[in-house]
Amino acid sequence: MTTSLDDRRQRHDHAMQQAFAWPAGAPWIRAAIAATSRDQYTPDRIWTLEGDQFVPIDRGRDPERWASLVYASPETSTITQVADSVTTSNLIATAVVADMLDHLDLEPGHRVLELGTGTGWLTALMTRRTGANRVITLEIDPELATGTRERLHHHGVHARVENTDGLAGWPAGAPYDRVVATFEPRGIPWAWGEQTRPGGLIVSPWRRGLVPLIVDDEGISASGRVQQATQFIPARDTLPAARAMPRTWQQIRSRTNTAHQQRVIDRDLTQLQRSEHLLWALSVLLPDVWVLAHTTIRGLVVTLHDGDASWALLNAPPTGGPSVAFEGGPRRLADELEEAWDAWLSVGSPTIYSFGVTVTAGRQWAWQDNPTNGPWDPR
Secondary structure, eight states, X not given: OOOOHHHHHHHHHHHHHXXXXXXXXXXXXXXXXXXXXXXGGSOSEEEEEETTEEEEEETTTOHXXXXXXXXXXXXXXXXXXXXXXXXXXXXXXXXXXXXXHHHHTOOTTOOEEEEOOTTSHHHHHHHHHHOTTOEEEEOSOHHHHHHHHHHHHHTTOOOEEEOSOGGGOOGGGOOEEEEEESSBOSSOOHHHHHTEEEEEEEEEEETTEEEEEEEOTTSSEEEEEOOEEOOOOBOOOSOSSTTSOOOOHHHHHHHOOSOOXXXXXXXXXXXXXXXXXXXXXXXXXXXXXXXXEEEETTEEEEEEEOSSSOEEEEEEOTTOOOOEXXXXXXXXXXXXXXXXXXXXXXXXXXXXXXXXEEEESSOEEEEESSGGGOSOOOO
């Protein structure tokens, strides 16, 4: 039995309502999403992860499965591009999009800079609120930029799409009332702050949280509290050195010739899969370390790497035996993780929502409870 797209849209809307995910103070968001449906901004080929393999799903060959992935749970993103076994673009989950729009606090006439166009869904939603020709959106991938420009034109959305690196912003259109990023930079570029008017907002992922930052009256800093625990696709750009895409865990593991260290690790590793608060703390204290936990037939597996030359693998076997840490490369990432974990525990395991972020031209840092309390580092 097939399910129509209209039925899926209605069920998705109801699921958002049941989860209290529609922003109560911004009813325009629900109306905009109803009028600018998610499937209209989904390419005909999407991807799903089966085990450790990405499998393409084509709308023409399997329209039911395609639609089920587009309208999965409100908290689930849809994978729209894969390269070298890595997700490089996705259609952000509806609940996250609604939250981002809520924190942007958009008004008609606002000038908006979007960093990371993707398929153009957020672009279209914002344009519906601001009015025509008020949104400039930057996309580094030329194929995505071209396809999305055509898609927006097809749906009558008047927004400017530029094929360029979003990390540099778009000075020609500044100043902006709002700046929003749909990818996770390793640090928020101050170029975004320079291009935002005093009192304007930057909404961006930072580490594992979504942070709305208000630019101060002097235009020399931007600060805000973490509002949501979430994870976005990392930034990618055209520069070959410091800002290039980091190596994956598999690439680092295969390149490491040093002897592997093995030891028992006395930790509840499930916390690295379940605790958004611990993961936030680790991302602040170990900003250059990627942590990924997933369940396999070998039990819970946690991989760590520094994007360069060091890696670790933590394994909690399904039989309930002792967890084991393996690591290689010049750094001992499992040791670093345990040190940071202990530091977080030593100050009472603070939640992600007690933190905020401040960004300036020269540095950026996390703080707890009050901006004067930073940088946060209890080690």
